[in-house]
Amino acid sequence: MTLIKSISGIRGTIGGTPGDALTPLDLVKYATAYGTWVRKRGGRIVVIGRDARISGAMVSRLVTGALQSVGIHVIDLGLSTTPTVELAVVAEKAQGGIILTASHNPKNWNALKLLNELGEFLSAKDGEEVLRIAEEGAIEFAGVDDLGDYTEKGFYIQHHIERILALDLVDREAIAAANFKIVIDCVNSTGGLCVPELLNALGVTQVVELFCAPNGRFPHNPEPLPEHLSTLANEVVHHQADLGFVVDPDVDRLALVCEDGEFFGEEYTLVAVADYVLRQKPGATVSNLSSSRALRDITEKAGQAYHAAAVGEVNVVAKMKETGAIIGGEGNGGIILPELHYGRDALVGIALFLSHLARFGKSASMLRSTYPNYHIAKKKIDLLPNMAWPEIMTRLQSQYARQPQNSIDGLRIEFDTDWVHLRPSNTEPIIRVYAESHSQTTAENIARKIMMDILEEE
Secondary structure (H helix, E strand, O other): EEEEEEEEEEEEEOOEEEEEEEHHHHHHHHHHHHHHHHHHOOOOOEEEEEOOOOOOOHHHHHHHHHHHHOOOOEEEEEEEOOOHHHHHHHHHHOOOEEEEEEOOOOOOEEEEEEEEOOOHHHHHHHHHHHHHHHHHHOOOOOOHHHHOOEEEEEOHHHHHHHHHOOOOOOOHHHHHHHEEEEEEEEEOOOOHHHHHHHHHHHHHHHHHHEOOOOOOOOOOOOOOHHHHHHHHHHHHHHHHOOOOEEEEOOOEEEEEEEEEOOOHHHHHHHHHHHHHHHHHOOOOEEEEEOOOHHHHHHHHHHOOEEEEOOOOOHHHHHHHHHOOOOEEOOOOOEEOOOOOOOOOOHHHHHHHHHHHHHOOOOOHHEEEEEEOOOEEEEEEOOOOOOOOOOHHHHHHHOOOOEEEOOOOOEEEEEEEEEEEEEOOOOOEEEEEEEEEOHHHHHHHHHHHHHHHHHHHHO
């Protein structure tokens, strides 16, 4: 059993014993701590929503009751998406939000993703304060006359779609005229409620639906990686479709399959969408240090500035605000469009990508071929008792002193257009090693070389 407590929320497996898994006692503990944090800031209203995983209804009832017990008025969106809840927090003038989702984790996981009054993930400082309240048990429960209210509002997916359609960047006429045939895989979660509706609103009339029943019984590993999407790829070819879309259970990540069944590449979802946005207006872009260099390449080709952020959505958002970026995100298929909201949003990614493809006028595979072709190798090293990250980092900085480096999050070293990024994990004794190059073999070799450098003097 697993329970992981971090500044961005609480996640764990369902079942087991308190403190070792996401049990009812743990749910109440952290929900009341978060509610207490909201109350201390003068707030009373929290929006909640959930993905369709099997434990969701139970978790929602427990979290709702816990919030009401500390005087929080709960607005429940029911089955929803992470970006939809983020939008609803602002629309409802709430002081916080909780998304009940373990994102791409398997069905036995669930989580509380915690938002502030802006509909954005908590800062490190605020997240630490919630954890402190939970651990100290500094909870004062409300009396009977001060218990929180409960309201259901099930229309926010429609609100979300309307907001997307209202964007000048979304070209509904071009999308409808293109007469796309699209296969979608919604992993039997809430994407099944919103992706077909969005496509219909965009004028896409030929949609083949795979796994769109929101019952939480994921038909495959729900992380949208190529090794999990063979069914989607086969169906795209079988139906002679123009494109395949897949979203994760809470609909904040988007991956694509081209008309020939080949994967567009999760790193290139952001690249393609950013390319489209940059063609419409000038501005900076942001991604994290572990994302592909391709975004930097297409940004600089457009004569604009690219900025790198530490890994984590909250860090990308902070850098986007600092630089006034017009588009940003992460290389896992996460698109952040500030014009809509500061959160990863697969639905706006679909609308922008289709606008781009419709105007491009050719196939998805041809569009993909217009971008720099990079490959990423992802490795990890187990930290032994005699291995300490600060010493490892210092040694590598000295060994590669002639190479450009970035140490805002672990250590990234650049070798012309190749790079390697090392990050110590916050949850387990490992160092993650990501390397990128124009060839997969070279990327693998760079990663292995750095791993050897780490180990040879230990």
